[in-house]
Amino acid sequence: MPELPEVETVKETLKTRLIGQKIKSVIAPYPNIIKMNLETFKQKVINQSFTDIRRYGKYLFFVLNDYTLVSHLRMEGKYFLRQDLSQTTKHEHVIFELSNGEYLSYHDVRKFGTMELVEKGKEFTLLSVKKLGIEANQKDIDINSIFKKFNKANRPIKSLLLDQSILTGLGNIYVDETLFRAKIHPQELASNLNVAEITDIIENAKIVLDKAIKLGGTTIRTYQSSFGVDGRFQNELKVHTMVNKPCPVCGTKIEKIKVGGRGTYLCPNCQKRKEL
Numbered sequence: 001m002p003e004l005p006e007v008e009t010v011k012e013t014l015k016t017r018l019i020g021q022k023i024k025s026v027i028a029p030y031p032n033i034i035k036m037n038l039e040t041f042k043q044k045v046i047n048q049s050f051t052d053i054r055r056y057g058k059y060l061f062f063v064l065n066d067y068t069l070v071s072h073l074r075m076e077g078k079y080f081l082r083q084d085l086s087q088t089t090k091h092e093h094v095i096f097e098l099s100n101g102e103y104l105s106y107h108d109v110r111k112f113g114t115m116e117l118v119e120k121g122k123e124f125t126l127l128s129v130k131k132l133g134i135e136a137n138q139k140d141i142d143i144n145s146i147f148k149k150f151n152k153a154n155r156p157i158k159s160l161l162l163d164q165s166i167l168t169g170l171g172n173i174y175v176d177e178t179l180f181r182a183k184i185h186p187q188e189l190a191s192n193l194n195v196a197e198i199t200d201i202i203e204n205a206k207i208v209l210d211k212a213i214k215l216g217g218t219t220i221r222t223y224q225s226s227f228g229v230d231g232r233f234q235n236e237l238k239v240h241t242m243v244n245k246p247c248p249v250c251g252t253k254i255e256k257i258k259v260g261g262r263g264t265y266l267c268p269n270c271q272k273r274k275e276l
């Protein structure tokens with residue numbers, strides 16, 4: 001699944017190719033990706049140009065002249081630029097014909113991805129975007145307001161971080177890496193964490209995400225970003241996927257457990273549950 005650093009890589013790659021291009025037509029073999037009547041969608045976006053591409057959490061914002069196309073890649077969504085339509089496959093569900101003769105094509109084997117169109121500047125009125133917390137790698141996070149929210153959450157810290165509602169941008173890989181660095185057990189209840197521990201989580205989340213963004217994300221199992229851009233952060237993973245390997249800090253074997261149904265890696269010695 002593409003996480004924040006992978007989406008950032010997709011954004012930066014697409015930006016160099018799309019800015020200034022006008023949408024000439026839209027072909028949608030599987031229009032359910034678009035959360036709007038297809039004809040209305042076409043009327044609004046045709047003849048609009050791409051003026052910017054931004055990212056919030058794992059959402060891509062394609063900014064047009066009057067509208068913003070908000071795209072979530074979910075499990076396996078990818079964008080390709082095609083020279084002609086004969087290159088497209090049966091997994092390409094929404095295709096934008098561009099003024100330079102190329103095609104921006106949305107590829108999604110599992111069809112879980114979404115595209116929503118809003119007036120430019122109204123991105124945060126979308127329910128899906130509005131419910132996201134602040135970005136985990138942004139500067140100057142107000143620790144006390146995060147502490148108050150964590151304090152009320154009687155749930156494992158890993159599940160709380162994955163649901164994106166307080167901090168957004170940490171998916172399965174980066175939560176495991178962040179909690180390892182902060183020496184917090186993934187099943188620790190968020191409400192048991194003190195201000196120092198939450199500060200540690202936030203500082204390490206920023207280090208992990210910033211480093212992963214610098215390295216172009218992680219190419220792992222099913223996900224490879226568009227254009228064959230491979231991330232290199234997988235070489236930096238300390239616990240995720242490292243079951244039975246020695247912990248890089250203490251040498252104890254890394255364990256794999258399930259937290260909220262998600263495969264979770266930890267060092268049982270560095271990340272002990274608190275005794276309350």
Ligand SMILES: [Zn+2]
Pocket residue numbers: 247248249250251252267268269270271
């Ligand atoms: Zn350890």
